Amino acid sequence: MKLVIANKNYSSWSLRAWLALRATGQSFTEEQVLLGQPDSREQILKHSPSGRVPCLVDGSLLVWDSLAIIEYLAEQFPALWPEDRGERAVARSISAEMHSSFPALRSQMPMNIRRSLPGRGHSAESEADIARIVQIWNRCLARRTVEGPYLFGRFSGADAMFAPVCFRFQTYGVEPTGPAGTYLATMLAHPAMREWQAAAEQETAIVAADELPGQ
Numbered sequence: 001m002k003l004v005i006a007n008k009n010y011s012s013w014s015l016r017a018w019l020a021l022r023a024t025g026q027s028f029t030e031e032q033v034l035l036g037q038p039d040s041r042e043q044i045l046k047h048s049p050s051g052r053v054p055c056l057v058d059g060s061l062l063v064w065d066s067l068a069i070i071e072y073l074a075e076q077f078p079a080l081w082p083e084d085r086g087e088r089a090v091a092r093s094i095s096a097e098m099h100s101s102f103p104a105l106r107s108q109m110p111m112n113i114r115r116s117l118p119g120r121g122h123s124a125e126s127e128a129d130i131a132r133i134v135q136i137w138n139r140c141l142a143r144r145t146v147e148g149p150y151l152f153g154r155f156s157g158a159d160a161m162f163a164p165v166c167f168r169f170q171t172y173g174v175e176p177t178g179p180a181g182t183y184l185a186t187m188l189a190h191p192a193m194r195e196w197q198a199a200a201e202q203e204t205a206i207v208a209a210d211e212l213p214g215q
């Protein structure tokens, strides 16, 4: 399999698919298309019919959209979702909520791993998004039926979906307390997250649209 991704520093959607693929243990290759270049769209369209990445290439099959990629991988690697049907339903619900919500957090705290901007991006709207995310985390952590430090015990597709939020919290100085804070620290210490962060820190390309004004 090949995963087409964008800049590791900025591409929150790419991170989700990459982490899920890593969690399967499957070997894969990566191809990176840099965002914000004059030919970015043309380059992405060579791989992905939506003009967006991530896009998974599995032989002649293309799967685009981060959540679709996680679902596709989970067909071969069911451990990507919780084993229990009820838990799976919750995991899918919070993943879909993450996928389709939190516009203030996305726009006011864009993923920008190599920067440290504590205090920036905080508004009533982004704080409301943060409060809902922390509530999701705390509720999942409190009802775990499987041992482990992740939202459903073992690392799952839901953790991959929330991974970019963890980097956003790190950059913008969002520090939840209690179980959510412990979960955040666990995610940031995950070996694959650290590997992605180290690669992001090596990148030099700047995507102006993802940099907050006045920096």
Ligand SMILES: N[C@@H](CCC(=O)N[C@@H](CS)C(=O)NCC(=O)O)C(=O)O
Pocket: 006, 010, 011, 012, 013, 014, 035, 040, 041, 044, 051, 052, 053, 054, 064, 065, 066, 067
């Ligand atoms: N819903 C899609 C969104 C993907 C997306 O927006 N990707 C961005 C990179 S993070 C992209 O390809 N942008 C290219 C562009 O806007 O031209 C997913 O989950 O994969």
